[in-house]
Amino acid sequence: MKSLASRGEQIKRPLHREMRDYAAKLGFEDMIYLNIGEPDFATPQPIIEAGKKAMEEGFTHYTGERGIKPLREALAEQLKASLGLEYNPEREIIVTGGSSEALFATIMALVDQGDEAIIFSPYYPPYFSAVIAAMGRPVLIPVEKENFNPVPEETLKKITGKTKLMMVNSPCNPTGAVYGENTLKALAEIAVDHDLYVISDEVYERFVFEGEKHVSIASFPGMAERTVVVGSFSKTYAMTGWRIGYVAGPEKAVSGILKLRGAVNVCASSISQKAALAALEKGEPYVSKMIREYDRRRKLVYEALSRVKGFKVSKPKGAFYLFPNISSLERDSFKFARFLAEKAHVVTSPGVGFGEAGEGHLRISYSASIENLKEAAERIRLTVEEGWEGTVST
Ligand SMILES: Cc1ncc(COP(=O)(O)O)c(C=O)c1O
Structure with a gap:
C-alpha cells in the first residue's frame, strides 16, 4: 500500500x-x-425557533454558494456597525460552515508552496495545520510573556522575501489576550510595508472585558484591502453545533476563497443560515x-x-x-x-x-x-x- x-x-x-x-x-x-x-x-430560543421553522418550511436544500442574501446583508450591516468597515454583500462576504471552514479555505487560497505564514505563538492549532496542508511554512513567533501580545519588533525580524501572510487572533485562544491598539497598529504597518495578507480571526470579538473595545486590524489604514476577517456564530450565540461562520474581505481574496471552499463544502447549512439570521436580528x-x-x-x-x-x-x-x-x-x-x-x-x-x-x-x-x-x-x-x-x- x-x-x-x-x-x-x-x-x-x-x-x-x-x-x-x-x-x-x-x-x-x-x-x-x-x-x-x-x-x-x-443556543437562545429565538434562534432555535428559526432553525425549526426553516426545517418545517422545507428550507432544507443547498443555498447559493455564498450563502443566503439576507444573511450576507445583515452581516455587512453588522460589520459596518462593529468595525466601521463597508463590505459588499454580493462580492465580499461568504457564509461558511463555521469559521473553521473559513480559515481553511482562506489559508488554502492565500498560501502557496514554500510561502511563509506568521503565527503568533501560543496559537489556535488549526492555523498551523492549514498552513502545512497548503504546503506553506508556519513561522511561529512567541508573544510577550506577561500580556501575551505579539511583539512587533520580533515580528519584523522574521519577515523574509517569502512571507505572505500574518495570522491575527484577538481576543486570543488560548491566552485570553486582547491585542493593544498600538500593537495592532504596528502589526498593520508591518503588513502594509511588506505587502502581507492578514487573516484576522475575530471569533471572540464580543468577549472583551475590562472596558476594552474590540478593534479589528482591518480597520487601520491600508488594511481593508489586505485583510480577510473571519467570524463565527459559534461562541457569540452559543451555536457551536450549528457550524456557521463567515469571511469578509477584499473581492479578489474572497473570489479565491470561494473557489477553494467549493472543494470542502457546497454551502453552509441552509437551516443554520436561517438560524444565524435570527441570531443577528434577535440575539443581542x-x-x-x-x-x-x-x-x-x-x-x-x-x-x-x-x-x-x-x-x-x-x-x-x-x-x-x-x-x-x-x-x-x-x-x-x-x-x-x-x-x-x-x-x-x-x-x-x-x-x-x-x-x-x-x-x-x-x-x-x-x-x-x-x-x-x-x-x-x-x-x-x-x-x-x-x-x-x-x-x-x-
Ligand atoms: C480562535 C478560534 N478560531 C476559530 C475557531 C473555530 O470555531 P468555529 O469553527 O466553531 O466557528 C475556534 C474554536 O474554538 C477558535 O477558538
Whole structure:
C-alpha cells in the first residue's frame, strides 16, 4: 500500500484530545472540565425557533454558494456597525460552515508552496495545520510573556522575501489576550510595508472585558484591502453545533476563497443560515446577558487561581480563557494537567498543545458554572498545596 500524503505527518493529534481521553480513562464521577472550548449556554430560543421553522418550511436544500442574501446583508450591516468597515454583500462576504471552514479555505487560497505564514505563538492549532496542508511554512513567533501580545519588533525580524501572510487572533485562544491598539497598529504597518495578507480571526470579538473595545486590524489604514476577517456564530450565540461562520474581505481574496471552499463544502447549512439570521436580528439581549456572566466568572477564576501557590496568572481581557504560568511548579504542562486531573479531578488543557511557547502554562476555560469554577479552583489550590511530587500514574 502506498503511503499517505506527507503533509499529515507534520500534524500531531491535538493534545486536548489526548487530555480528554486521559480524563475519560480516569473515570471520576466528580470530574470538573475546564478544558472546554465552547460556550456552556444553550443556543437562545429565538434562534432555535428559526432553525425549526426553516426545517418545517422545507428550507432544507443547498443555498447559493455564498450563502443566503439576507444573511450576507445583515452581516455587512453588522460589520459596518462593529468595525466601521463597508463590505459588499454580493462580492465580499461568504457564509461558511463555521469559521473553521473559513480559515481553511482562506489559508488554502492565500498560501502557496514554500510561502511563509506568521503565527503568533501560543496559537489556535488549526492555523498551523492549514498552513502545512497548503504546503506553506508556519513561522511561529512567541508573544510577550506577561500580556501575551505579539511583539512587533520580533515580528519584523522574521519577515523574509517569502512571507505572505500574518495570522491575527484577538481576543486570543488560548491566552485570553486582547491585542493593544498600538500593537495592532504596528502589526498593520508591518503588513502594509511588506505587502502581507492578514487573516484576522475575530471569533471572540464580543468577549472583551475590562472596558476594552474590540478593534479589528482591518480597520487601520491600508488594511481593508489586505485583510480577510473571519467570524463565527459559534461562541457569540452559543451555536457551536450549528457550524456557521463567515469571511469578509477584499473581492479578489474572497473570489479565491470561494473557489477553494467549493472543494470542502457546497454551502453552509441552509437551516443554520436561517438560524444565524435570527441570531443577528434577535440575539443581542441574550448575548449581552451571557457576556455579563462570562465576566463574573472571569473575575472569580482569576482571583481564585491567583491564590494558588506557584500559579502566575495574567488577568485576561478577552475570550473565555485564562493561561496561568505554572512553570515554577512544573514545566511539562501535559504532565501537570494529568496530575490535576488525577488528584484534583479537574481537567485543564496543557499549554504546550498550543505551541512550544505555551509550555509551562495551562489553558483554563471559564465556560463553566460559577459553582463548578469555585469548586475546581479550590481543589486545584488544595492539591497544589499538598505538593507536586513530579509524578503521575501514566
Ligand atoms: C480562535 C478560534 N478560531 C476559530 C475557531 C473555530 O470555531 P468555529 O469553527 O466553531 O466557528 C475556534 C474554536 O474554538 C477558535 O477558538
